[in-house]
Ligand code: HEC
């Protein structure tokens with residue numbers, strides 16, 4: 029008994045204090061969102077989030093200093109780029125639309141096909157992607173080491189001034205977990221404020237259920253975080269097969285990660301290929317039953333919604349625009 033207590037005496041208080049400090053300092057999630065579970069090996073600190081924000085907006089992470097994370101995930105467009113597909117270094121275009129960084133804290137796997145298992149694992153991908161930021165990790169670390177102003181920021185965030193790729197990833201991921209959207213009219217309505225949502229949006233909420241949108245866009249973040257085939261672009265000659273490319277499982281053929289619908293009003297154009305320009309087009313796409321194919325999810329089928337129901341459904345989706353991310357803007361000055 030004594031021995032156990034002694035061991036606990038050595039280990040538990042430090043662990044407990046650490047957990048308490050994390051819980052105490054992380055910003056409170058807006059109404060409607062569950063508490064963020066911060067990874068044990070990358071807990072929240074204000075210093076790390078602040079460093080991550082600076083790195084996120086700093087174009088010098090790219091090979092020629094022209095592209096930052098924020099180029100394609102811009103707060104002005106609710107952390108997307110407002111284009112069907114993104115433009116990276118030297119004007120090169122990729123094949124997929126930039127998803128929002130909003131509310132990524134509530135899912136582990138990242139990318140339309142889920143190929144990155146965490147935000148930390150995701151963050152270094154674009155830096156090295158030849159058509160996004162075109163750099164190498166060594167190149168990035170060398171650049172950052174050459175900017176005297178970064179060393180003290182790494183010191184504050186990590187305890188010493190060493191700059192390495194792992195720390196860059198951890199800092200950026202910490203910042204990304206603070207980019208959240210909640211406290212929308214829907215959240216306030218759900219919390220009991222009867223007039224927080226318009227009558228049209230309330231009717232649309234029921235259409236959302238009737239049309240089984242919530243089979244996939246479910247829960248607090250309006251996503252099951254699962255991969256499903258809604259047929260988007262599957263009839264194109266060189267169709268993107270999505271999750272199948274990663275797993276080679278038949279069930280994943282043409283399946284993409286179900287995206288959040290929070291702040292969806294601000295992240296047009298829509299879908300992994302950016303092919304639908306408006307929420308009205310999205311609703312029409314589902315109403316006609318998607319694009320028939322061998323793996324189409326059974327929840328996507330012809331609905332014959334009336335014009336009024338369609339308009340209400342759009343009104344509901346617009347009631348998912350929230351706060352939490354709105355004050356976030358590029359730093360006015362970068363370390364020199
Ligand atoms: C040139 C444009 C571009 C740049 C620069 C860029 N991204 Fe992206 N980002 C994309 C595209 C396009 C995707 C989707 C790619 C895919 O799914 O295959 C994506 C996906 C993501 C995702 C996954 C979101 C989700 O819903 O799964 C995150 C997170 C992300 N980027 C963060 C970052 C960070 C952090 C940086 C900087 C280190 C960055 N991006 C730089 C275009 C860009």
Ligand code: HEC
Pocket residue numbers: 236239240241242243244245255256257258260283284285286287288289292295297298299300301307310311314315325327328341
């Ligand atoms: C079978 C699961 C499923 C059902 C049912 C479903 N969705 Fe989706 N939704 C998805 C997937 C997966 C995507 C991304 C597909 C892609 O890009 O190829 C998506 C994309 C979207 C987008 C675009 C998101 C973005 O960021 O580009 C909107 C808006 C949307 N769905 C609304 C709805 C509405 C409204 C309904 C009901 C009429 C609905 N969804 C039903 C799985 C589903």
